[in-house]
Amino acid sequence: MITVLCPYCAAEVVALEEIDDARIDAYVCAECGREFSVAAQLAYERGQLYYQAAVEIEQAAPRRRVKEDTPVFTDMLRNYQLAYSGLRVAFQFALPPLYQEIALEILADIMQRFLKRDLVSPLESSYWTSRVTAWKTDAEYTALQHKLRAGEGNFLRRWRWRMRRNQLARVLPKLRVRIAELERGIAFTELPYPQR
Numbered sequence: 001m002i003t004v005l006c007p008y009c010a011a012e013v014v015a016l017e018e019i020d021d022a023r024i025d026a027y028v029c030a031e032c033g034r035e036f037s038v039a040a041q042l043a044y045e046r047g048q049l050y051y052q053a054a055v056e057i058e059q060a061a062p063r064r065r066v067k068e069d070t071p072v073f074t075d076m077l078r079n080y081q082l083a084y085s086g087l088r089v090a091f092q093f094a095l096p097p098l099y100q101e102i103a104l105e106i107l108a109d110i111m112q113r114f115l116k117r118d119l120v121s122p123l124e125s126s127y128w129t130s131r132v133t134a135w136k137t138d139a140e141y142t143a144l145q146h147k148l149r150a151g152e153g154n155f156l157r158r159w160r161w162r163m164r165r166n167q168l169a170r171v172l173p174k175l176r177v178r179i180a181e182l183e184r185g186i187a188f189t190e191l192p193y194p195q196r
């Protein structure tokens, strides 16, 4: 049984099974009153749990290397695959920013593992890694913009920040175009609705 917490105040969503389909994507927290998608949180929680399980299996192996074609290996891979599908589903819904960041990092990590074993297309792998890059670039841009607006730093620093910000401003639209192209190349259709 998975517990779903409000992504803003961490209050537990009670009587999960009683939430109807109309409310599952626009649930209002009884504690803080903010709206979020229970469907997204469910898929996220599930994906995260499977990822944790996979990592634990890997870390328990001697020298942290699970031998291929062993039951432990199959089990580890199954957990990575379930984590992958859970987090992929979570992205179909509105995930709050902090969760998006964690989910993206996990997805990029899983992609690296899958790519080595031909379990994912290079297209899909670059899609998630590009999204991580875009996320980080965007965060750096926003932070620089904030510092510049707040009037922080001396002349030299501000000059460097401005240079970097302008550089990022040129990169960001290109990254977004690339992501949209990759998205079109991958069939993100018929994803399962998360089970409660």
Ligand SMILES: [Zn+2]
Residues within 6 Å of the ligand: 006, 007, 008, 009, 010, 011, 029, 030, 031, 032, 033, 034
């Ligand atoms: Zn809340």
